[in-house]
Amino acid sequence: MPMRGGCAALLRMRLPSTPTRKGTLLSSSSSSINTSFLLSLGLHNSMDNNQLSLNSNPKSLSTTPAKSDRIIKSIDNLDDDEFSFHQMIHKKPLPLLSEFNRLLGVIVKKKRYSTAISLINQMLFLRISVDAYMMNIAINCFSHLRRIDLGFAVFGCIVKCGHEPLVSTYNTLLKGLVLSDKAFEAEHLFKKLIKEKICEPNEVTYGTIMNGICKAGNTKIAIELLRFMEKRGCKPNKEIYTTIIDSFCKEKKVDDALKLLTQMIDKRVSPNVITYNSLIYGLCSVNRWEEAKEMIIEMDKRKINPDVFTFNTFIDAFCKEGMVEDAESVLHVMIERGEKPDVVTYSSLIDGYCLRGEMKKAMGVFNTMIDKKIKPNIITFNTLINGHCKRSNIDEAMRVFKEITHRNLEPTVSTYSTILYGLFKVGRCEDALKLFEDMQFIPLTPNFITYSVLLDGLCKNNRVNEALSFFRDIMKKGVNPNVALYTVLIDGSCKNGKLDVALDLFSELCSKGLQPNIVTYNAMNNGFCIEGMIEEAKELVIKMEKNGVVPNSSTYNILLQGIVKWRKPKDVLLHLKEMDAKGFSFDASSFYLLLHMNPTKKQDSNFAELIRKLAPQDILKYKFRLVK
């Protein structure tokens, strides 16, 4: 382990409140050091933005050129921040550490974590003493680079050197764990801090751990923790309330969120724009538009100005509802009020038009944002590509795909999954399989979505057997299939007349301890209905209910379609009545099927009335224009 050298470098740290413990460690190891701590962790000195590159050639570390040489040599390709850093390094006397930390803060805000690490590295290399703040910055940067392990290495050195870590150091580590989706470890560390009385958590500690708990989907526990911290004498602040409110909103438990809002106001903790943004998001996501608008009025009363997030949230919600015109008018209000639309604003609008299949308008928005000098990002491109693919404009999708690299961006796994979907959709299986190879050459690792697109694509192009053998292949390669993959294959088998295969897959997934979900059951049910096995389908509905999976509108529409195809009109009427009783309406394809039923039956007043009643409102909306 390169810890020795690192410790020596860290021993020169100036810690603000902790007196430096001068002991044997300090005197014994500081003589033979010629590489700094962070360098010894194997980090390359000149790193790209956000890219942590591990040094593949350790030799370059030991052949150390003279310090000044090394710096002057690379001074041409330094950016402004790095340039001012180098000027500071050579100032005499050396600027205060706070000046360095301030500059590092600026760099971190720009998310240039590797650069920050590299600069701290250089300070250590030049044997400039650094302090605990700077080490926190280092840990924070490592966390964002998904290298919490290196963050802990820095921490280890601080401790090894006999320094008392600050609460903020623990907070930074906790944040790092949360960022790496290690909420469990974060919780463990948090409990340890309290149990072993290592340090008393402060507001930020609680906020960080709450965030982790909420991200892991345990909002209830977060509430318990809220009560716990109150009991411990730490008053929850608006950030903590907002974290939990946001989590409730994401779970669509908007009423719980609103309750908490009332509670915080009662306790004289004022919500801010972020609190309201979360609530607006939640209200919009459950279509409680009026209340979402009321939030704006409430904000106004409290003199809280809506910000870009507020407007973007409304714009996106309108777009998802197909109300792009309304979204556009929000855009105008936003501009009038002096809030600048950003890449998220325009990407939402693009998606809104894509959802309506209005690709020309989507491209228009794209061009507008380019004109306004707002840089599209990879999500913008993925959205556009997705739109083109949904409309089967694969050539256009490919053209946009090629533009990604042209704009100095890199395609992601999602980009590839989307293009794969498009290629399969137009039946270009060979091109899709070729692209699947290409992405792994980059290398990009396919995820579950990629696999499900691939399996689904093969099935939909009548290549179920290939899909099945591909599935076995990736399992052999160590991919643990999830329910979604099984579901795609069950669906594909059913639709290709392989009910037996589907049934085998169904029991296989259950035997693996996976829980079939509503989509799985519906796919299986559809298989039964295709074969006219209506009774079996009905039995499965009972079985799924017993397993705690609540049938949805699709379940009943699948049954309806089976009954229409295989049973007497009387049974259809009976089923329609049942759907009515359960409050389900039928979907576009059921509607279509019913319209093409025996015309005399349709005259039946009972029947016609039920059809009128059950036909959903949005059957006339844009989505179903084809049906009209």
Next chain:
DNA sequence: ATAGGGTTAG
């Protein structure tokens, strides 16, 4: 304003 916690898009 020397670090560490909360919000939007595929």
